[in-house]
Amino acid sequence: MTATPWKAPKLDAKLKIAIHDKMVLSRATEEMLIRMMRTGHGYFWIGGPGEEGFNVPLGLLTKKGHGPDYDYLHLHYRSSATILAMGSDPIDMLRQMRSTATDPYSKGRNFVNHFAIKPWNVVPVTPTIETQYATVIGTAHMQRRHGGDGLSYVTGGDAGSAEGDFWTCMNWSTRPDHELPVLILLTQNQFGISTPSSQTQNNRHLNERANGFGIRNACVDGNDPIASFHAIVEAMEYVRHERKPYCLQANVSRLYGHSSSSGANRYDEPDCIAPYEQRLIRENLMTQAEIQAVWDKHNAQLAEDLQKVIAEPMPGKEHVLQHVWHDGPAGN
């Protein structure tokens, strides 16, 4: 069975409102995760509040499914909005935050925002921040051979792109006659943990590093979901049809710092949601009351989800040796 060819949806009023809904859901979820960390319902928080303006359009534009006809996602740990935009249930993120045995992504073994969703080609997220650039060439290699319009995309930041695997990705995806359908995404929040990127790299735009490999590239304001949507569509259309790599940088905010290691306090950086809400009001697509209702709906659901998750079982001795080995037939 061949998958339906990908086609970018029309960015109409309905989709603009849906983008807002997912942005709010993502922010509310991340803020719930931070509250869980503060109130003893989880050990460590790391996530992506501030990247919703880029990551929600990315999730909505992903060709979602299993196998090489669909997009492979090699994400890093600030990709919650992408996963939620694709339709995941935020309660599963709460489960991973609390490290419950019911956590579907890692059974309580990994930090929050470390997804693994095979039905959607979301390969396991790791905290290495660089290995995803090395693995993305493998799925893209299989897609190049398979044909179709599926692509492999990889996300990272300015710190991750300082690692050698970033260069591996660009080199391997531009081998003569073996170019790979890789979309290289750089969410630039100006920091690597606590170190400002001004101290670590001299590029005005990280995406310009791709020029050395002849990779088409662009930079977009990741705090603008509409601009991001169009930039992602342009990039995806190129990769899907030309079967060559593309590097897209999105300038984003990091609203709660690196992680709970830096306190997870709110920083005074541009917030992508507020101006987008003003835009929706200006365009008469939503009222302030309707916007507030979206926040209230998601916050109420998350509060209900939390109570459910708190009552769920935690991993124990019986779980430790599970999944050390795969006992079934080979093949993902």
Added chain:
Amino acid sequence: MANLAQAIRLALHYAEENLGVTDIFGEDVGAPLGGVFTATQGLKTAWNTPLDERGIIGMALGIAYAGGKPVAEIQFCDYIYNCIDLLKLCGNVTWSSAGEYHVPMVLMTPVGSGIHGSMYHSHSFESIATHIQGWKIVMPSNPKDAYGLLLSAIAEPNPVLFLAPKALMRQKGAELIPGEPADERTLHNLIDAPLGDRSDWQPNWPPVEDYRVPIGEAKIARAGTALTVVTYGRMLPVSVTAAETLAKEGIEVEVIDLRTIYPFDLPTVKASVEKTGRLLVINEDTEVTNFGEHIIRKVMDEAFYSLEVKPELLAGLDVPGVGLAWGYEQNSVPQQDDVLAAMRRLANERA
């Protein structure tokens, strides 16, 4: 008889045709060279990569994620160290994702000394490898086992590290691989690329058959009652030779070819120690936190009261490398005389 490099090549050919191998790749793995030891000559899915070990491992893991069956190669294990975190990732994917993904990939790399390889073509890797959880680790000592272990590795749904003792690559076997022509010259003419221009050359594969050496199953290479020697890879033929010398002195040594280093065949080792009461583990790796120490510890746990004398490990000296001059290698990696002396001493030690 096929040599070890030819056996690997035959196994990969069989696996391309019958076990779903999609990609065999690494530096110089594809045409025209077909591997620095010629182990990948003529294979239809073999291709050359950039000289980028991290890219090779990442490519393999990505292929496995996407439903393929990769066999990757790091040209010498001495160059694998910049990939440790990727090896860790390959080994933890199944556990960390709670079984959502698994990693059916094989990574081949030549190991050990014996070819005047100097600092970066002589090291062993099995001890470090056994600290990277989630991998199975095999090392053959002869061509037929290489064939059977590699097919088992390729059929395995978990990542397998296939360590090839480089000093044995040109060693011929004592047993035919099922389907292998009996005449060496015939095999050579069928599957060895000619020297010089080989752009029009194609192999003519013999009808080799399915033959597996199960992962986790050791073999008693030589039976005996005076001493148990546990070894693998290049040290196996060295140990058998020493055992044959001692047999002339009336000392019958049992030599176990571990074949799978992890998870290793403890029942076979334990049964042998219970019979002989003496244990000598021999390998080329450096002696500190050597995997042989783990073998000895497991024997202490499981068969302590069967031991008549203290168990011993004969391994490489704990020095930063194997030096090029023969005097370095001869005096830092166990040699034939060292093995013989250690076996004789332990077999004769008063209980």
